[in-house]
Amino acid sequence: MTSMSFKGMDIISISDLTKDQIEEILNLANKMIPYAKGEKTTKALEGRILANLFFEPSTRTRLSFESAMIRLGGSNIGITDHQNSSVAKGETLADTIRTVECYADAIVLRHPKEGAARLAAKFSEKPVINCGDGPGQHPTQTLVDLFTMKQEQGSMKDKNVVLVGDLKYGRTVHSLVEALALFGANLTFVAPDILQIPKESVKLLEKAGISINLERNLENVIADADVLYVTRIQKERFPDQSEYEKVAGSYKVDNTVLREAKKNLTIMHPLPRVDEIAPEVDYTENAKYFKQTFNAVPVRMAILSLIIGGQV
């Protein structure tokens, strides 16, 4: 396994990557940190162009990819408003992709329809990175999350990862769980019944020999957690608003909930948050969600340099 194997590769789903490939990306990401901070500069991707196609809004994914490309010496072009693009004139995604690949060395795509990224990769000769296709995958976010966990906890083998919030629709959760299974973590899913992790996911994880635990209350499991991964619960998921009001509070992380927690608990959130984590938690040693936000840059730098082919 050398980095040559990545050149030109599409990153569509976390399951396209072997454990070895994931580890190679994370190792390289670690080397990228001083470049991501601007402490060192590189011209690895000088003259290279990343096309950022966002057919759905995404501030942090877009800005972190743009930042990653610039920190590597490269440049960005993009679409952030699909209503101002030729898509509005009725163009197919296949045509848009075959057009944009003429102007760039790699394509980042967020699209509302599941399967869009796979289709784009089929039509593009340039590598395509899936940044969310509807309810589907967002593999680079998973790599950022995994990188942060390993940075804070070392090996994830037998570590207790508690995932809390919307585990049914939350896009980041499904890819992450798949990766965590690969690295041998124990998984606890805390959610109200209607937002609990889908049964098929549970079956797959059990088949893979992963220790699984389903819970309704965070209080019951917080003491044993090594990592607490919080996601947003969207009001709109509840048919009845009063139902939402009833559960929302039980999934809020504040200093009271954390009294029982391990000293070195790592608290993460893919952000943006609304009120799932109280601001008081920001000032604890456990809050790692802004570090996780920063980690998007070195991890995406690693991916871009591997698939476009620049040596840092």
Next chain:
Amino acid sequence: MTSMSFKGMDIISISDLTKDQIEEILNLANKMIPYAKGEKTTKALEGRILANLFFEPSTRTRLSFESAMIRLGGSNIGITDHQNSSVAKGETLADTIRTVECYADAIVLRHPKEGAARLAAKFSEKPVINCGDGPGQHPTQTLVDLFTMKQEQGSMKDKNVVLVGDLKYGRTVHSLVEALALFGANLTFVAPDILQIPKESVKLLEKAGISINLERNLENVIADADVLYVTRIQKERFPDQSEYEKVAGSYKVDNTVLREAKKNLTIMHPLPRVDEIAPEVDYTENAKYFKQTFNAVPVRMAILSLIIGGQV
């Protein structure tokens, strides 16, 4: 004729360029291909800034200019949403242009009003490139089209170019026809009566000694065509939708239509297409519209380096 003559020059209409100047641009574009592909890098326009002002949406023109500028080592700034700009505060185009030229080395302008680019050039000391002013000219698209034809067919002298679709309102057609006349091509116009090429254009072409042919059916002329240039027919042009349904099919290019075609027929389209060209045609050797899309980069690189003044 040396390239010095281009420095600071506005590109407003294809008729502003002599045949010699067009050939100089196309020759330079040919040299730009490896740079446009990212196989070679240059810093010809390092530190230089292109201002892309799009007061009407245009994904591919904007992205290809941005790509061209970056491949030359330069950078871009721009407006893509006129509703978010000072234009919305009632500023005149003359003031906007005199402002933006303070921040850039050249200006690319798309504007809904005919004559806007000429006005902008009058007020700007920096070179202005017209990328479409309402029903008016889009000269760099014409150069891209001409470059592609010559690349595929060699000399255009006495070559049969068949233009099909909306020849009345289609912006790209009028400039292209002017250029093709200069290079001695024979022209066939295939369109329903209400979208046929305007009579004044026909008169001008005949006066210039160009062989002209007006047709209603593609089948009648496909066998002799060296180049088939397809444009989109917009439903909105027809007062009666049933009228549209009646004609639309006769101008659709598919493999059945192409059975009678020459082996080395070049099929082009300025894109985006809706259904004027069937997807099955994409897999033929004749389909050159994505190559044409790519050619936007080297041709625009040639123009930018000539008018801003960087040596590659």
Next chain:
Amino acid sequence: MTSMSFKGMDIISISDLTKDQIEEILNLANKMIPYAKGEKTTKALEGRILANLFFEPSTRTRLSFESAMIRLGGSNIGITDHQNSSVAKGETLADTIRTVECYADAIVLRHPKEGAARLAAKFSEKPVINCGDGPGQHPTQTLVDLFTMKQEQGSMKDKNVVLVGDLKYGRTVHSLVEALALFGANLTFVAPDILQIPKESVKLLEKAGISINLERNLENVIADADVLYVTRIQKERFPDQSEYEKVAGSYKVDNTVLREAKKNLTIMHPLPRVDEIAPEVDYTENAKYFKQTFNAVPVRMAILSLIIGGQV
């Protein structure tokens, strides 16, 4: 006072800067002119990233900052449409800022709410530049204005600066007046009563020993003016439109009004203008508003290089 004192500094209000600091910025801006024009190039901020966050539209502030960053060898990322950002998902400004600072070396912020920039600076470890927070400050515009006045008039000590238009709500006026007081100019405020400079400002200026003059008619004071600083009067400020019609004309600057003016009068406007200055004035030697527009680049280059820390 060395430039080291600026590194990492926030620029929130003009009153945060000492007279010495303002002079250091303006001196450095003067050295930046050939770089701003593209006559010289520098890589002072190579690999560095400026995040431009515009939660309100602002073409010229945004484009001039982007241009300044590029002329210094750096790059830009940004948000121009807050409706397409995570702010739309309910994120707090504190979270947005702590996210964006992970991707950049400095942050430029325009926000509709007064105090937003100060809040952002509190949460950001990277320097924050306030580019307008509602009715509040826009300190870099003030520095651009001051730079232009000193460029045209030399020392501002005892120079007569006439400010005309909307002196009550006009954001640029309040910061500018503060700076002019520091440099010893005499100030005349010409406005209809309902748009006249607020009484608290007058008191503060008088306390500082500044010569103040309030006027209703431009004609009364034009003859003695060294600088005429014109701002837009917005119709919407008047409860009664007929009231607007009555006064609007009296504050319009045209060649007739200027007949009484000094030969070397400097006419300025922060732009965009609607009809406060007649186009005929553009052709006079006194019109310096487009020079003022250009000056945004060298002044912002000076600020960026000082607070990010690159040596030109």
